[in-house]
Structures are given as structure tokens and as C-alpha cells.
Amino acid sequence: MITFEGAEVYLPGEIAETNVTIAEGRIAEIGGPAQREVIDARGMILAPALVDVHGDAFERQLMPRPGVFFPVEAAVLETDRQLAANGIATAYHSVTLGFEPGLRAASHGREVIEALIALAPRLTVENRVQLRWETFATEALEVLEWAMNGPIGTSLAFNDHLSMAMRGFDIGIQDRLFEHNPDFAVADLDDPRMAQRWSKQVARSGLDAEEYMALVRKVWARRPQVVETIREVAGRARALGVPMLSHDDTRAETRAFYRALGATASEFPMTLEPAKDARAHGDTIIFGAPNAVRGGSHIDSLGAGDMVEAGLCDVLASDYYYPAMLAAVERLDREKRADRLTLWALVSAGPARAMKLDDRGEIAPGKRADLVLVDWPEGHMPAVRGTWVAGRAAYRAQPLEAETREKSHISRSNRCPPSRSVHA
Known part of the structure; x- marks a missing residue:
């Protein structure tokens, strides 16, 4: 299991700051507690790939x-x-x-x-x-x-x-x-x-x-x-x-x-x-x-x-x-x-x-975990930080400015910030 923690998540019908957990190649849960492997996604966007x-x-x-x-x-x-x-x-x-x-x-x-x-x-x-x-x-x-x-x-x-x-x-x-x-x-x-x-x-x-x-x-x-x-x-x-x-x-x-x-x-x-x-x-x-x-x-x-x-x-x-x-x-x-x-x-x-691919294209429970993690500062071009295909990491990138934050962040598997809607 992998949990993306604290991202701004593009869900069907709303954008919410929440956790997303994937398991066995699919979206397992939205909004629940962090699980085994935690990816700090705070300040980033998690969207359908x-x-x-x-x-x-x-x-x-x-x-x-x-x-x-x-x-x-x-x-x-x-x-x-x-x-x-x-x-x-x-x-x-x-x-x-x-x-x-x-x-x-x-x-x-x-x-x-x-x-x-x-x-x-x-x-x-x-x-x-x-x-x-x-x-x-x-x-x-x-x-x-x-x-x-x-x-x-x-x-x-x-x-x-x-x-x-x-x-x-x-x-x-x-x-x-x-x-x-x-x-x-x-x-x-x-x-x-x-x-x-x-x-x-x-x-x-x-x-x-x-x-x-x-x-x-x-x-x-x-x-x-x-x-x-x-x-x-x-x-x-x-x-x-x-x-x-x-x-x-x-x-x-x-x-x-x-x-x-x-x-x-x-x-x-x-x-x-x-x-x-x-x-x-x-x-x-x-x-x-x-x-x-x-x-x-x-x-x-x-x-x-x-x-x-x-x-x-x-x-x-x-x-x-x-x-x-x-x-x-x-x-x-x-x-x-x-x-x-x-x-x-x-x-x-x-x-x-x-293309009649009903198993992907949205972040919803049961859908294939095709996800993209995006760094999108206001007023600037978005940059892909990671791409997952059926739950498997196809691409990961860590820019220089993120190194300090990544090293200082301690994964806490039992923490779950309350979900909050950012905008619909």
C-alpha cells in the first residue's frame, strides 16, 4: 500500500486536500489514514494521469x-x-x-x-x-x-x-x-x-x-x-x-x-x-x-x-x-x-x-491507480514530480529545492489530516 499524504487531489466533481491510498494497482481509499509507504504530497497536486x-x-x-x-x-x-x-x-x-x-x-x-x-x-x-x-x-x-x-x-x-x-x-x-x-x-x-x-x-x-x-x-x-x-x-x-x-x-x-x-x-x-x-x-x-x-x-x-x-x-x-x-x-x-x-x-x-477505457481517467475507489503528482506554483508552468501506472512508479523526480523538505519530513502512518474541499 502507498498513501499520498496531504495532496490537493483532483476528484470527480471537486478538488480536495486529502489522502489517497493505492493497493494492488488500484485506488483503495480516499481520505483514510496513511498506510505503509507514505509519499509526502503536501503542497502538490495529485491528479489522474x-x-x-x-x-x-x-x-x-x-x-x-x-x-x-x-x-x-x-x-x-x-x-x-x-x-x-x-x-x-x-x-x-x-x-x-x-x-x-x-x-x-x-x-x-x-x-x-x-x-x-x-x-x-x-x-x-x-x-x-x-x-x-x-x-x-x-x-x-x-x-x-x-x-x-x-x-x-x-x-x-x-x-x-x-x-x-x-x-x-x-x-x-x-x-x-x-x-x-x-x-x-x-x-x-x-x-x-x-x-x-x-x-x-x-x-x-x-x-x-x-x-x-x-x-x-x-x-x-x-x-x-x-x-x-x-x-x-x-x-x-x-x-x-x-x-x-x-x-x-x-x-x-x-x-x-x-x-x-x-x-x-x-x-x-x-x-x-x-x-x-x-x-x-x-x-x-x-x-x-x-x-x-x-x-x-x-x-x-x-x-x-x-x-x-x-x-x-x-x-x-x-x-x-x-x-x-x-x-x-x-x-x-x-x-x-x-x-x-x-x-x-x-x-x-x-x-x-x-477510447473505451472505463478503468482509468479518474481518482475514485476501484479505478486503476494511474496518477500524476504535479508541482504547480501559481503563475508558473506545472512540472511532473511523479507518474504512477497501475500503482507502479513509472517516473519520479526530486528537484533541488525540495531536498531539505524531503529529508526533514518524517512519515507517520497513523496521521490523517481531515479532508477539506479546496474548490469545486
């Missing part, structure tokens, strides 16, 4: 510079440590299963998933996988089937960056129609401007521009069969109970199409139309935490802070930067976008519900 539904920052460990690959095992081990240090106890790595070679090839995605499975006993947090499927990538179908039936927890995100890049040159990225609407305007592949539009992908793939554009032509020719393939893959995911998400929605029509297939989460909607449609139909709405930290979208889509304030955001995901989840809570709290418990739920209870 973070659940990240979409993070691809691991790609920086795999390929820190364009075309420069590092061993997958080294990348996975380093990523896991970063997650723990940022208070993330459950992470869905957004592993792209695409048609291009290199970092986002379906075959490379399988290699990453295989490494996550093999390394699981050595990892400190729960590493899961978001199958970020490019819907034109028939190369990925075998990997999708294998992964959804495998031993690692998965979600499935429908991505269509190919159609996005094929939109007419006079159409903004946020203004495009549903990708399979008959009126979707398509650009000319022979237009010289295409080279600039695909430059990032060319650099990532390792192909030269001519080779890459030849690949695009080949894959784009699959368009008449894509909708049926999407339906088949979604049917397999439904049968297996895999949570599904649609990515970068711009229209209510997009949301309705994927909702009908069982994808009840809208990930990073680009305009108000699909966000409002999602809310009206009870779908989960996900935004990127970096968007909130920076004060807006880097591609001029919806601002996450505005959506939180409008009640149109249920989840904040790390996206491309793991520290962004905690930093987003800090900024949105400072800006008074919502009360602190509501904000914390965006990185804990909200994502847990979205």
Missing part, C-alpha cells in the same frame, strides 16, 4: 532529421521515458500506415508496432497504437488486420491526406468538400505547383520528386474503390470493438459518413460545421494540445482554446509534442477558458472515455 489519444512525436526519435533513421528499439525506449516524464500513463502512438516508402510506410508502421509489442515488459507506461490509416493505402490492409487482432490495444483513425493534397488550387484546405463528394474539385497533377505542394512528403519518403509524383498518380487511380475499402475496414474494426476516429473533418457530410461506419470521434475538425454536427450527435471532439498552447492552429484552422470555451472540445491530444498536454491545461486555466477540473478532464477522463 494523462491519456493521450493521438501522438506522433515518436517520429522524431525514429527520424530526427529527414532521411536519417535511428534503430526502432532505441526510439521506442526513449519515447516511453518521455511519456512517463510528462505524466502520460496511456499513450496511443499515431503510427501512419501509408502508401509512401520511408517513415510513414505501412511496412515501417508494422515494424514500430512489433517493437512496441516486444518491448512491452521493459516499458514504463502503457503504450498503445492509433492505426493512422491513409485510406488510399491498400498496402496497409494486411497490417491493419494483423494489428487489430494483435495483443496491443489499438484505435483506428481514417486519414485522407492524398485527397486533401489533390484539392483544387483555388480551394483552401479548410474549404474542401467531403473527399468523396462527386463535386470535390481535383487539381491537375501536371500543374507545376504540385511539386511545391508535395515537397514535404517527397523529403520524408526518400524518393525524388519525379518518382514520388509517379507514385501519387498510381495511388490516386484507386479512388473509385476507396469508399468500399473504407467500409470493409470499418466493419472489421466494429466487429473487434476498436474505437474509430475521422481526421481533419471539414464538413458535416464528412462526419456523417464516418459516424455511420461507427467512427464516433472527430479528430482535429478544421471548421465549425463538423464540430457542431459532432456535438449534436454525441460524438467525441478532439483537438491538439499544441494548438491550445500556441493560442491557435498553425494552419489557421479552429483554435482549440476557443473550442474548449465554447464547449466543443472533449479531448486534448499531444499531437506532435508530449509536453503540450500539461502546458495546454496551464494556459487554458490562466485564460479562464473553463474551470480546472473541466480542463484536466480533457487530458484524462475525456480521452479515457473516447
Whole structure:
């Protein structure tokens, strides 16, 4: 048994200064006397650990510079440590299963998933996988089937960056129609401007521009069969109970199409139309935490802070930067976008519900003891002091200024300060 003594605890519905005891990987008691091992948590926050539904920052460990690959095992081990240090106890790595070679090839995605499975006993947090499927990538179908039936927890995100890049040159990225609407305007592949539009992908793939554009032509020719393939893959995911998400929605029509297939989460909607449609139909709405930290979208889509304030955001995901989840809570709290418990739920209870993980995301008796201990001085950025996953310490940190207090504190197993509500 471990008791966190005297923390400011984020409970469902209130924040209270109290004790929390964990045993056998779960929350055993709230407010009772201290037990065997006592952690002095006075002056700190004890909150549900973070659940990240979409993070691809691991790609920086795999390929820190364009075309420069590092061993997958080294990348996975380093990523896991970063997650723990940022208070993330459950992470869905957004592993792209695409048609291009290199970092986002379906075959490379399988290699990453295989490494996550093999390394699981050595990892400190729960590493899961978001199958970020490019819907034109028939190369990925075998990997999708294998992964959804495998031993690692998965979600499935429908991505269509190919159609996005094929939109007419006079159409903004946020203004495009549903990708399979008959009126979707398509650009000319022979237009010289295409080279600039695909430059990032060319650099990532390792192909030269001519080779890459030849690949695009080949894959784009699959368009008449894509909708049926999407339906088949979604049917397999439904049968297996895999949570599904649609990515970068711009229209209510997009949301309705994927909702009908069982994808009840809208990930990073680009305009108000699909966000409002999602809310009206009870779908989960996900935004990127970096968007909130920076004060807006880097591609001029919806601002996450505005959506939180409008009640149109249920989840904040790390996206491309793991520290962004905690930093987003800090900024949105400072800006008074919502009360602190509501904000914390965006990185804990909200994502847990979205991924059907009913055993975590809250500090309540019987829940899994996924906890984060946070030092959050007023007016400053929060810092993680410890992360526990199912009661096991995944990360501990003791800053220099805390050394004197830690040495002078004597654990008293029979002391239990009365619980008092800090604020609701």
C-alpha cells in the first residue's frame, strides 16, 4: 500500500486536500489514514494521469532529421521515458500506415508496432497504437488486420491526406468538400505547383520528386474503390470493438459518413460545421494540445482554446509534442477558458472515455491507480514530480529545492489530516 499524504487531489466533481491510498494497482481509499509507504504530497497536486489519444512525436526519435533513421528499439525506449516524464500513463502512438516508402510506410508502421509489442515488459507506461490509416493505402490492409487482432490495444483513425493534397488550387484546405463528394474539385497533377505542394512528403519518403509524383498518380487511380475499402475496414474494426476516429473533418457530410461506419470521434475538425454536427450527435471532439498552447492552429484552422470555451472540445491530444498536454491545461486555466477540473478532464477522463477505457481517467475507489503528482506554483508552468501506472512508479523526480523538505519530513502512518474541499 502507498498513501499520498496531504495532496490537493483532483476528484470527480471537486478538488480536495486529502489522502489517497493505492493497493494492488488500484485506488483503495480516499481520505483514510496513511498506510505503509507514505509519499509526502503536501503542497502538490495529485491528479489522474494523462491519456493521450493521438501522438506522433515518436517520429522524431525514429527520424530526427529527414532521411536519417535511428534503430526502432532505441526510439521506442526513449519515447516511453518521455511519456512517463510528462505524466502520460496511456499513450496511443499515431503510427501512419501509408502508401509512401520511408517513415510513414505501412511496412515501417508494422515494424514500430512489433517493437512496441516486444518491448512491452521493459516499458514504463502503457503504450498503445492509433492505426493512422491513409485510406488510399491498400498496402496497409494486411497490417491493419494483423494489428487489430494483435495483443496491443489499438484505435483506428481514417486519414485522407492524398485527397486533401489533390484539392483544387483555388480551394483552401479548410474549404474542401467531403473527399468523396462527386463535386470535390481535383487539381491537375501536371500543374507545376504540385511539386511545391508535395515537397514535404517527397523529403520524408526518400524518393525524388519525379518518382514520388509517379507514385501519387498510381495511388490516386484507386479512388473509385476507396469508399468500399473504407467500409470493409470499418466493419472489421466494429466487429473487434476498436474505437474509430475521422481526421481533419471539414464538413458535416464528412462526419456523417464516418459516424455511420461507427467512427464516433472527430479528430482535429478544421471548421465549425463538423464540430457542431459532432456535438449534436454525441460524438467525441478532439483537438491538439499544441494548438491550445500556441493560442491557435498553425494552419489557421479552429483554435482549440476557443473550442474548449465554447464547449466543443472533449479531448486534448499531444499531437506532435508530449509536453503540450500539461502546458495546454496551464494556459487554458490562466485564460479562464473553463474551470480546472473541466480542463484536466480533457487530458484524462475525456480521452479515457473516447477510447473505451472505463478503468482509468479518474481518482475514485476501484479505478486503476494511474496518477500524476504535479508541482504547480501559481503563475508558473506545472512540472511532473511523479507518474504512477497501475500503482507502479513509472517516473519520479526530486528537484533541488525540495531536498531539505524531503529529508526533514518524517512519515507517520497513523496521521490523517481531515479532508477539506479546496474548490469545486
